[in-house]
Amino acid sequence: MAAPISAGDPVTGASEWTGRVGGTWAREWERTDRSFGSLTARLLDPAAIGDSNSALDIGCGAGEVAITLAARNPAAEITGLDISQDLLGVARERGSTFDNLTFREGDAARWTPANTARAPNLLISRHGVMFFDEPAPAFAHLRTIAAKRARLRFSCFRERAENHWVSQLQSVTPASSPPSDPYAPGPFAFGEEGRVRDILTAAGWRDVTLEPYDYAMIAGEGEGALDEAVAYFQRIGPAAGAIADLAGVARDRAIEALRAMLAEHLSQGRVSLPGSAWIVTARAD
Ligand SMILES: C[S@@+](CC[C@H](N)C(=O)[O-])C[C@H]1O[C@@H](n2cnc3c(N)ncnc32)[C@H](O)[C@@H]1O
Numbered sequence: 087m088a089a090p091i092s093a094g095d096p097v098t099g100a101s102e103w104t105g106r107v108g109g110t111w112a113r114e115w116e117r118t119d120r121s122f123g124s125l126t127a128r129l130l131d132p133a134a135i136g137d138s139n140s141a142l143d144i145g146c147g148a149g150e151v152a153i154t155l156a157a158r159n160p161a162a163e164i165t166g167l168d169i170s171q172d173l174l175g176v177a178r179e180r181g182s183t184f185d186n187l188t189f190r191e192g193d194a195a196r197w198t199p200a201n202t203a204r205a206p207n208l209l210i211s212r213h214g215v216m217f218f219d220e221p222a223p224a225f226a227h228l229r230t231i232a233a234k235r236a237r238l239r240f241s242c243f244r245e246r247a248e249n250h251w252v253s254q255l256q257s258v259t260p261a262s263s264p265p266s267d268p269y270a271p272g273p274f275a276f277g278e279e280g281r282v283r284d285i286l287t288a289a290g291w292r293d294v295t296l297e298p299y300d301y302a303m304i305a306g307e308g309e310g311a312l313d314e315a316v317a318y319f320q321r322i323g324p325a326a327g328a329i330a331d332l333a334g335v336a337r338d339r340a341i342e343a344l345r346a347m348l349a350e351h352l353s354q355g356r357v358s359l360p361g362s363a364w365i366v367t368a369r370a371d
Contacts, residue, residue, distance in 0.1 A: 090152040091259070098194065098217055100169055108170030110321055115148035117318050122212060124301040125363055129212055129241050130134050130154055132176040134367070136237060138162055138208035144194045144213020144240070155210070158185035163204055169193055192216035193216030195224035198231055205233040211240035225289035229370050234369040238291060244298060244362040245277035251303065251359035252324050258343035259328035282366055299363045306346065306357040314343065315348045315357035
């Protein structure tokens with residue numbers, strides 16, 4: 087069985103994504119896509135993304151955003167970029183029927199497209215840009231590979247304290263120490279509005295906006311919704327790593343506590359936790 091990954095881990099850098107973290111996300115892609123459902127719809131709002139003949143999905147993971155864009159815009163060239171071979175394997179299989187879709191392996195902080203004649207005029211990401219060691223240089227590089235006046239649009243989590251599900255999930259296992267560097271690469275590295283503005287402005291992006299967006303993270307649905315949610319959060323999320331480190335009675339108790347906590351979020355056949363995100367937009371010159 088693959089090691090679990092904690093989305094609440096203080097640090098989730100490149101080596102985690104190319105290793106065990108990417109492997110676990112690749113196995114859990116269907117449940118992860120479902121958990122992002124309403125956020126995806128908002129991120130890909132056609133009125134907000136406008137017309138694009140060339141789009142780059144940064145940190146595309148298992149490919150849902152890139153595949154959706156390719157299906158919607160057959161004349162556009164869509165590229166999904168990621169560092170995880172495991173996730174790219176899933177994305178390529180899912181997107182194999184689209185002629186206008188390519189998945190590339192590379193670090194978005196330095197990757198350059200082969201076809202520079204059609205630079206991306208839409209750079210998009212669903213929770214894929216909070217993992218750079220040096221975010222400002224990474225976004226500066228992305229600006230250099232973008233078309234003139236290209237749109238940047240991405241989602242990321244707001245601060246940990248606004249995502250109460252994190253502390254609720256963490257409460258089921260023994261207390262762990264808080265991250266020593268709140269800005270280290272990881273799911274909450276872009277939580278602070280001012281920091282995101284500073285990074286993008288320093289990187290040369292213009293007209294930066296951040297829109298708070300609250301959404302329902304669906305962790306289980308239908309018959310067996312609770313069992314499914316319990317299984318999911320033993321694999322992905324802020325309790326996963328700590329539960330895996332427990333054994334025997336302590337582990338059983340933690341899983342029982344997880345079930346009880348998630349049961350409080352079960353309503354009408356769905357286990358749903360309230361997620362708080364930013365939708366961030368900016369423009370290249
Ligand atoms: C939270 S996952 C989101 C995946 C996908 N966007 C989705 O919504 O399902 C973060 C993704 O960013 C990728 N990633 C992390 N650092 C990266 C980098 N420097 N360059 C490209 N991709 C990166 C990871 O491999 C992972 O697929």
